[in-house]
Amino acid sequence: MRALEDAGSAPHAVLACGEVRTCLLPARQALDVRAAAQLLGLRADERVLLSERPNLYARSPDTLTGVDCPLPSANGAHVRAVGTVAARAALTEGRVLQTSAYFRLPAAGPDRRRPWGHYLVRPGTVEPFGKLPHEAVAQGVLDGGRHGELDVGLIAGGLLTRLLRHPLLDQRPPLRSRPTRLRWVALPAEGGEGPSIERFTLAEDELRTVRLRVPEGTPAADAAGLCDDLALHDWLLTTVVRLLDGIRLGSEPPSARVGPGTQDPPAVVRALRPAVDHLLHLWMPRARVAKELAPLWEALEERPGFTRQWQALVQRIRDQLTLHAIPTLYREVEPAP
Amino acid sequence: MTEAVFRETAADPRTQAVPLAHLSLELGHLYMEDFEAGPERLRQHFAQVRPWVDAARAAAAARAGGKRPRISTCFLIDDYFTRFSSPAELVPLLLAEADRAGLVVDYLARESGCAVTGKVPVAEAVAGRIVESPPPGSYGLRPPAAQTGWLANGVRSPVARAPQAMKKAAAWQPPKETAARRHSVFLDVELWSDDAGGHRTWSCPFLAAVWQLARLGLLRNEGEPVFVPQPHTAPGFPDDWDELPALVRLNPRADPFAAYRTCSVLPSRFLPVEHAVRVILDQTEVDRGALRQVAERSAREQVAVPDSVADRVSYVFYAGS
Numbered sequence: 248m249r250a251l252e253d254a255g256s257a258p259h260a261v262l263a264c265g266e267v268r269t270c271l272l273p274a275r276q277a278l279d280v281r282a283a284a285q286l287l288g289l290r291a292d293e294r295v296l297l298s299e300r301p302n303l304y305a306r307s308p309d310t311l312t313g314v315d316c317p318l319p320s321a322n323g324a325h326v327r328a329v330g331t332v333a334a335r336a337a338l339t340e341g342r343v344l345q346t347s348a349y350f351r352l353p354a355a356g357p358d359r360r361r362p363w364g365h366y367l368v369r370p371g372t373v374e375p376f377g378k379l380p381h382e383a384v385a386q387g388v389l390d391g392g393r394h395g396e397l398d399v400g401l402i403a404g405g406l407l408t409r410l411l412r413h414p415l416l417d418q419r420p421p422l423r424s425r426p427t428r429l430r431w432v433a434l435p436a437e438g439g440e441g442p443s444i445e446r447f448t449l450a451e452d453e454l455r456t457v458r459l460r461v462p463e464g465t466p467a468a469d470a471a472g473l474c475d476d477l478a479l480h481d482w483l484l485t486t487v488v489r490l491l492d493g494i495r496l497g498s499e500p501p502s503a504r505v506g507p508g509t510q511d512p513p514a515v516v517r518a519l520r521p522a523v524d525h526l527l528h529l530w531m532p533r534a535r536v537a538k539e540l541a542p543l544w545e546a547l548e549e550r551p552g553f554t555r556q557w558q559a560l561v562q563r564i565r566d567q568l569t570l571h572a573i574p575t576l577y578r579e580v581e582p583a584p
Numbered sequence: 585m586t587e588a589v590f591r592e593t594a595a596d597p598r599t600q601a602v603p604l605a606h607l608s609l610e611l612g613h614l615y616m617e618d619f620e621a622g623p624e625r626l627r628q629h630f631a632q633v634r635p636w637v638d639a640a641r642a643a644a645a646a647r648a649g650g651k652r653p654r655i656s657t658c659f660l661i662d663d664y665f666t667r668f669s670s671p672a673e674l675v676p677l678l679l680a681e682a683d684r685a686g687l688v689v690d691y692l693a694r695e696s697g698c699a700v701t702g703k704v705p706v707a708e709a710v711a712g713r714i715v716e717s718p719p720p721g722s723y724g725l726r727p728p729a730a731q732t733g734w735l736a737n738g739v740r741s742p743v744a745r746a747p748q749a750m751k752k753a754a755a756w757q758p759p760k761e762t763a764a765r766r767h768s769v770f771l772d773v774e775l776w777s778d779d780a781g782g783h784r785t786w787s788c789p790f791l792a793a794v795w796q797l798a799r800l801g802l803l804r805n806e807g808e809p810v811f812v813p814q815p816h817t818a819p820g821f822p823d824d825w826d827e828l829p830a831l832v833r834l835n836p837r838a839d840p841f842a843a844y845r846t847c848s849v850l851p852s853r854f855l856p857v858e859h860a861v862r863v864i865l866d867q868t869e870v871d872r873g874a875l876r877q878v879a880e881r882s883a884r885e886q887v888a889v890p891d892s893v894a895d896r897v898s899y900v901f902y903a904g905s
Contacts, residue, residue: 292704293597294594297592311869313716360763364891367893370872395721
């Protein structure tokens with residue numbers, strides 16, 4: 248009995264890890280609330296959480312995947328662990344789909360595997376055999392494990408693949424974009440200190456890694472919620488930067504312009520319009536981040552300045568569209584970046 | 585969400601609690617053929633059950649540490665696999681035979697209620713909660729249990745392929761129970777079967793696992809309790825099984841239906857079925873809200889409840905078929 252009570256609190260987790268996949272929903276139209284609930288109804292008996300303030304948001308119930316394998320570790324230590332990894336999916340404004348898999352690790356566990364029912368009443372907890380070298384494992388997770396080691400990205404990716412096949416999706420996204428992955432670890436903060444982001448790295452093209460310090464007792468689900476939010480906004484920045492990168496502003500041949508006999512909007516307008524239709528209203532940092540972790544956003548606003556960059560991008564898109572709204576006759580010079 | 589000032593009900597997971605007894609004691613779990621054999625069979629059954637019921641009550645009283653234990657009794661009738669007679673004919677007979685042995689049936693349940701209760705597809709929902717026990721080496725790939733309709737307590741023996749020319753046939757490899765102590769007792773349970781028309785029939789062990797979860801107060805549908813006992817107010821019983829509620833409270837003064845623990849007194853021919861039930865329960869993730877409520881309530885009452893759900897279930901198998 249005590250053990251179950253303790254499941255939520257002690258033994259305290261000394262490490263939480265996860266991975267978030269973020270992508271544009273491959274559908275012409277954003278999904279409304281009801282369709283979102285259908286897409287994310289991973290369990291027949293559990294409600295999809297739906298929220299309309301401050302933006303439309305739907306989240307699936309958690310599903311579990313059982314694991315029994317070595318943990319990744321930076322120093323090559325071989326630590327077997329058994330337990331369950333939690334995974335869930337979320338849809339923001341019916342447009343951006345995210346799957347997030349995460350688990351927490353206590354400081355130590357018994358030297359042999361317990362009956363499976365023991366692990367199932369501790370959802371999202373993976374217990375190490377013996378003592379957990381948490382710093383080495385944290386780095387191992389961020390670096391990406393070797394084949395056969397616990398792969399939380401595989402679980403997030405598997406859920407995403409499953410959702411992307413849903414018949415509700417017509418596979419006609421309104422703009423080109425690439426999915427991103429954000430891998431994260433949360434280590435305990437030094438005695439009594441508040442939460443902090445130690446490092447946010449744009450690793451490869453689509454991979455980001457985040458290293459957090461959180462106060463003892465911070466639920467892994469809260470850390471995952473923060474990282475979902477970071478991943479969503481990082482994806483928005485990445486996608487809009489690419490969109491602007493891909494078009495040549497101000498250098499179109501006159502034939503591409505609105506002119507007599509043609510109703511086609513200019514290529515720039517055609518390229519930018521999906522961003523206005525589908526992305527620009529999605530920026531809303533901290534919308535659902537736990538109060539205790541919300542201050543972490545401020546560090547990112549300070550440097551590199553997520554919202555600053557976003558506002559500059561939005562302004563650029565609006566300026567371009569404004570310029571193209573002015574008839575050519577009155578333009579002294581071509582619109583330039 | 586994060587601010588308590590603003591709340592959205594659809595954004596707040598909520599689980600309704602159910603009243604809980606200490607022990608749910610099952611007096612029988614009979615199939616239509618048992619009834620077909622006539623009142624004599626029922627009489628024998630209850631006569632054999634009686635001493636074990638007394639023993640189970642005494643054990644529950646000892647666990648309650650001096651306080652009066654809350655114990656409710658229940659009886660499950662199979663109306664899912666075969667239909668026979670009618671409630672109007674069978675239920676009075678059943679109650680009379682129980683009474684003759686000095687037993688009171690507090691709650692009567694229909695097995696088809698474990699498949700679908702009202703409009704709630706209970707069995708399907710429970711099937712969606714199976715989280716397979718990972719054999720060593722599972723690093724994140726999801727095992728395809730949900731597709732095959734079978735659930736094992738370990739790793740199956742590799743499929744023997746027809747030997748190709750010039751190649752030797754692969755040597756047979758044994759299956760392996762994941763929680764084996766040195767030697768395996770491997771069990772592979774069929775959860776359901778689909779007919780050509782796509783109609784799904786749940787297996788007896790699977791419905792029995794759902795029945796155990798109902799008795800443990802761990803079933804919810806979107807946070808609402810699923811097996812809610814309906815009072816029996818009409819003078820008699822209906823002529824059609826479908827008109828009988830899935831769970832009827834026959835004794836108005838009965839302790840709550842759901843309980844911290846269950847005990848079932850069954851003839852020993854049920855042993856393989858109940859082994860399968862344990863394999864299923866051991867790999868089913870129950871509603872977290874319900875699990876928490878049971879943990880909190882039992883802690884307040886200072887009643888010890890085993891951590892793992894499968895360990896909350898116990899049996900007495902008496903000699904017989």
